[in-house]
Amino acid sequence: MLDKTIKDLEKVIYPLNAIAQRIAMVVLFILMMITVVDVTGRIFIKPLYGAFELTGFALAIVIFFSLGYTQIKKGHIHVTFLVDRFGKRTQAIVDVITYLIFFLLVALITWQVADYAFRLHVGNDKTADLGIPVFVIAVISSIGILFFAFTMLLELLKAVQKVVKNE
Amino acid sequence: MSSEMIGVIGIVLLIALILFRAPVGLSLFLIGFSGYSYLTTLDVGLAQLGMTTLNIATSYVLSVMPLFILMGMILSYSGLGRELFEGVDKWFGHVKGGMAMATIGASAIFSAISGSANATTATVARFSLPEMKRFGYNPGLSAASVAAGGTLGILLPPSVALILYGVLTMEPIGPLLIAGIVPGILCSLFLMATVYILVMKNPKLAPTGQTRAPLKEQLKAFTPVWPFLLIFVISVGGIYFGLFTPTEAAGVGSFGAFLYTALTGRLNWQKLKDAFDETARLTAMIFVIIIGADLLGSFLAITRIPATLTLFVADLSVSPYVVLVLILLVYLIMGLFMEGIAIQVLTLPIVYPIIIDLGFDGVWFAVIMVLMINIGLLTPPLGVVCYIIHGIDRTIPLERIFANVAPMIGTMVILTVILIIFPEIVTFLPDIMTE
Amino acid sequence: STDNDTTSTGAEAETSENKSENSDDTADAGNSVTLKVSHFVSPQHGYHTDVLEPFAEEIAELTDERVTAEIYPGAALGDATAQYEMTTTGVADLSYAIQAYNPGKFPLTSVADLPFIAETPEKATDLIGDLYDKFPEIQEEYADNKVLWLFGIDSDQILTTEKPIDSVEDLQGLKISTPSPASNEVVEAWGATPVFMPMDEVYEAMQRGVVDGRMGPYSGVANFQLNEVTDYITEGDFYTTNFVISMNKNVWESLSQEDQGAINSVIDKYKALSADVYASDAARGKDLAEETGIEINVLSEEDKEEFEEALDPIHNNWVEEMESEGLPGLEVHEEALRISEEY
Ligand code: NA
Ligand code: NA
Numbered sequence: 047m048l049d050k051t052i053k054d055l056e057k058v059i060y061p062l063n064a065i066a067q068r069i070a071m072v073v074l075f076i077l078m079m080i081t082v083v084d085v086t087g088r089i090f091i092k093p094l095y096g097a098f099e100l101t102g103f104a105l106a107i108v109i110f111f112s113l114g115y116t117q118i119k120k121g122h123i124h125v126t127f128l129v130d131r132f133g134k135r136t137q138a139i140v141d142v143i144t145y146l147i148f149f150l151l152v153a154l155i156t157w158q159v160a161d162y163a164f165r166l167h168v169g170n171d172k173t174a175d176l177g178i179p180v181f182v183i184a185v186i187s188s189i190g191i192l193f194f195a196f197t198m199l200l201e202l203l204k205a206v207q208k209v210v211k212n213e
Numbered sequence: 214m215s216s217e218m219i220g221v222i223g224i225v226l227l228i229a230l231i232l233f234r235a236p237v238g239l240s241l242f243l244i245g246f247s248g249y250s251y252l253t254t255l256d257v258g259l260a261q262l263g264m265t266t267l268n269i270a271t272s273y274v275l276s277v278m279p280l281f282i283l284m285g286m287i288l289s290y291s292g293l294g295r296e297l298f299e300g301v302d303k304w305f306g307h308v309k310g311g312m313a314m315a316t317i318g319a320s321a322i323f324s325a326i327s328g329s330a331n332a333t334t335a336t337v338a339r340f341s342l343p344e345m346k347r348f349g350y351n352p353g354l355s356a357a358s359v360a361a362g363g364t365l366g367i368l369l370p371p372s373v374a375l376i377l378y379g380v381l382t383m384e385p386i387g388p389l390l391i392a393g394i395v396p397g398i399l400c401s402l403f404l405m406a407t408v409y410i411l412v413m414k415n416p417k418l419a420p421t422g423q424t425r426a427p428l429k430e431q432l433k434a435f436t437p438v439w440p441f442l443l444i445f446v447i448s449v450g451g452i453y454f455g456l457f458t459p460t461e462a463a464g465v466g467s468f469g470a471f472l473y474t475a476l477t478g479r480l481n482w483q484k485l486k487d488a489f490d491e492t493a494r495l496t497a498m499i500f501v502i503i504i505g506a507d508l509l510g511s512f513l514a515i516t517r518i519p520a521t522l523t524l525f526v527a528d529l530s531v532s533p534y535v536v537l538v539l540i541l542l543v544y545l546i547m548g549l550f551m552e553g554i555a556i557q558v559l560t561l562p563i564v565y566p567i568i569i570d571l572g573f574d575g576v577w578f579a580v581i582m583v584l585m586i587n588i589g590l591l592t593p594p595l596g597v598v599c600y601i602i603h604g605i606d607r608t609i610p611l612e613r614i615f616a617n618v619a620p621m622i623g624t625m626v627i628l629t630v631i632l633i634i635f636p637e638i639v640t641f642l643p644d645i646m647t648e
Numbered sequence: 649s650t651d652n653d654t655t656s657t658g659a660e661a662e663t664s665e666n667k668s669e670n671s672d673d674t675a676d677a678g679n680s681v682t683l684k685v686s687h688f689v690s691p692q693h694g695y696h697t698d699v700l701e702p703f704a705e706e707i708a709e710l711t712d713e714r715v716t717a718e719i720y721p722g723a724a725l726g727d728a729t730a731q732y733e734m735t736t737t738g739v740a741d742l743s744y745a746i747q748a749y750n751p752g753k754f755p756l757t758s759v760a761d762l763p764f765i766a767e768t769p770e771k772a773t774d775l776i777g778d779l780y781d782k783f784p785e786i787q788e789e790y791a792d793n794k795v796l797w798l799f800g801i802d803s804d805q806i807l808t809t810e811k812p813i814d815s816v817e818d819l820q821g822l823k824i825s826t827p828s829p830a831s832n833e834v835v836e837a838w839g840a841t842p843v844f845m846p847m848d849e850v851y852e853a854m855q856r857g858v859v860d861g862r863m864g865p866y867s868g869v870a871n872f873q874l875n876e877v878t879d880y881i882t883e884g885d886f887y888t889t890n891f892v893i894s895m896n897k898n899v900w901e902s903l904s905q906e907d908q909g910a911i912n913s914v915i916d917k918y919k920a921l922s923a924d925v926y927a928s929d930a931a932r933g934k935d936l937a938e939e940t941g942i943e944i945n946v947l948s949e950e951d952k953e954e955f956e957e958a959l960d961p962i963h964n965n966w967v968e969e970m971e972s973e974g975l976p977g978l979e980v981h982e983e984a985l986r987i988s989e990e991y
Contacts, residue, residue, distance in 0.1 A: 249739075253684075253738060254738065256737075256738065257737060257738040257739055261726070261734075261737070261739045264726065264730055264733065264734070264737070268726070268727045274849070371852045371856075373848065376848065376852065379873060380690050380848075380871070380872055381690050381691065381722070382692065385873060385876060386876055387876050453856065455856035455858050456858070458845075458849060458853060510724070511724065511725050511726070514724045515684060515718075515720075515725070555724060558691075558723070558724050559722075559724055561691070
């Protein structure tokens with residue numbers, strides 16, 4: 047039952063985060079080009095209008111859209127030497143607790159960035175040069191963090207699976 | 214319970230979480246957020262969580278990081294990093310530990326000018342760690358060299374930390390920037406000497422020195438790496454000669470690396486994708502830690518720990534040097550958990566007047582304080598550069614990185630002591646300048 | 649016994665669960681709070697030492713220590729651009745914020761950022777205050793927080809490194825670092841290239857020649873030591889920057905009427921002091937500039953004309969933009985000009 051749920055979820059969550067990662071990579075390229083166009087423009091003709099705020103937006107997308115894929119690839123940092131010495135079952139139990147906590151935390155962050163987006167929308171906040179509504183980037187960011195939350199949920203279920211199996 | 218006590222409990226919980234294999238970055242998030250909520254209300258803590266996350270991730274200045282990392286990745290995937298180290302071997306291979314020393318020098322220059330210890334570590338580690346491993350260097354020693362070297366740039370101009378010190382204390386900024394030069398260079402040399410001593414004591418750490426390559430071969434070693442050096446000179450030199458800001462230099466540098474390697478066929482589609490993929494993931498990993506550290510910093514600020522600690526030391530009526538040492542100790546303790554800028558802002562209003570009252574030189578103290586902050590970058594539980602190295606090479610366990618960095622920290626402490634005994638080492642250059 | 653009084657924050661005080669133990673003394677007087685006061689400038693800055701610190705002390709005295717404050721300088725609690733929002737959400741209880749850092753949020757307020765509306769801190773402070781009192785639409789922009797006072801500071805001048813600026817012509821093609829989108833427009837209208845830049849990057853950018861100059865006030869010269877990297881200043885009092893000191897609404901409402909009254913009784917004093925402090929920082933900045941040997945070119949009214957003419961379209965654009973958003977742009981603009989001329 048749990049096995050099947052995990053398999054089914056993986057079929058959705060993995061591709062979702064793989065796509066998000068592709069988006070992050072493309073936006074990273076755009077981030078590089080924004081600066082290049084801005085600098086060459088400034089030296090020879092005129093700087094890129096709105097480069098400052100576009101850079102910030104691009105950075106946020108690179109970070110948030112890459113979070114989930116980084117989790118799948120085990121890219122976030124952990125200190126393992128202590129727990130590695132525990133028995134397999136204890137390790138699994140520790141993981142269930144930490145992933146439960148951190149799944150909830152990432153869900154909270156998703157919610158709060160979305161909530162901030164709402165406040166920015168109501169407050170009519172805009173970027174300085176281009177007048178882009180700031181809530182747009184907040185919404186996009188919260189979507190990226192939501193994908194990250196999905197991967198944490200998956201980690202949680204896998205940890206539970208390990209506890210169950212070791213019984 | 215006092216707010217300071219809440220802070221201490223928060224720190225204990227943080228360490229426990231990290232030891233229990235929790236993700237480091239998110240642990241900082243959790244403690245920062247829960248602590249702020251506890252001392253205010255849950256609604257406030259939640260709002261802080263959303264705002265800080267978004268505001269840091271959209272920071273223009275911080276985009277310097279992914280762009281410099283990208284430059285390092287492209288150079289690394291294209292094989293240029295490999296050729297660079299073939300050259301380094303020709304030049305420094307006959308010195309025991311020479312490659313590690315060269316890496317310290319390169320990191321110091323790169324971080325001096327890029328202004329970011331984090332970006333430097335990520336950039337330099339990506340191509341130097343595998344190469345040093347290939348040549349038979351102990352990974353722990355290589356990691357420690359990159360990490361310590363990366364922190365040096367904070368002393369060498371341009372230095373945001375020293376400018377901030379000037380703004381916070383009203384010391385003139387010009388002499389402050391000049392004051393960092395000699396100690397910065399001295400620190401680089403001391404760290405290189407540390408490598409040398411470590412290798413002498415334990416020859417297994419580095420390959421046996423070969424005979425010195427003839428000058429002709431040394432010069433020939435430049436041929437394949439001149440593009441590497443050119444990209445470095447354009448992006449980093451561009452900052453120095455006023456063509457662009459560090460952020461812009463990072464963009465230009467990564468684009469230069471991309472253009473050159475793509476045009477010369479060194480970078481095929483797959484390698485290009487890999488470079489972008491790895492850069493994005495490393496960026497995500499680093500920013501979780503940076504945002505988490507900021508949340509933790511805000512929490513510790515409202516616990517009043519920084520102010521309480523410094524005021525406590527200030528109120529002791531003991532000899533000036535004892536007060537100085539205690540103040541430096543406070544900086545070391547805060548450096549365990551907090552980022553340099555936050556530490557400066559929260560402590561300098563209290564510490565600076567004391568230092569002046571005690572008869573110490575304000576410019577001299579800036580350099581000593583920055584050295585303490587540099588040490589903080591290398592110490593657990595919040596030692597971002599060490600986390601970045603682990604993120605790049607998973608085969609080096611974190612505890613091993615921290616352990617290998619310890620002698621480097623020892624060296625920095627020794628340098629601090631020397632600068633306390635001979636303050637002229639710091640002050641003579643700015644004194645000449647202002648005369 | 650606990651020391652809850654010093655650890656409890658304003659936001660905590662408004663929750664039903666008041667942990668304060670010495671409620672006998674304070675029951676009638678409302679809650680005891682320690683306000684988290686947040687700003688983003690240096691703790692050496694005149695606004696920290698000469699306005700916020702004395703304000704905190706006086707409030708504590710007037711309320712018998714029921715309302716105290718802990719000041720967090722240097723953006724320790726959050727970004728410079730987030731200060732106002734931090735107060736709305738309670739991350740800070742009281743903050744010092746620049747409206748122009750949140751474009752779109754204070755549209756009508758931005759009339760006071762337009763060129764040649766107010767030259768001195770006193771005039772700028774009176775102007776923004778009068779407009780706020782007169783237009784409910786402007787008050788509406790601050791509905792999320794309790795406004796304590798608004799103020800404006802000394803105007804931006806042109807600071808350059810290598811080239812003296814005597815006319816608009818001299819600015820052609822120069823790269824000028826700017827502190828806000830409003831100044832981007834100004835710099836562009838003069839034919840120079842704006843390079844938007846946070847304050848902490850300016851010193852090095854000028855020293856290394858990344859930019860040829862900066863739009864900045866004399867008070868900024870004093871507080872950020874730009875005199876070390878500036879060679880010429882063209883003094884034209886081009887436009888001011890406006891600030892808001894505001895409090896979290898729930899915290900404000902949690903205070904007793906007596907304590908609210910105590911705070912209200914000193915608002916005018918600290919508003920005036922805000923302008924004074926910036927005026928004296930401006931004088932100090934100008935002195936410093938002169939001491940450093942910076943060449944200062946004070947534009948005469950005639951010299952100024954061409955600078956003004958080039959900026960006229962900015963005023964028209966502002967009015968059009970407001971009207972297109974359904975805001976009384978024309979009316980607010982006319983009133984601002986009237987106050988400015990009558991002053
Ligand atoms: Na530097
Ligand atoms: Na540390």
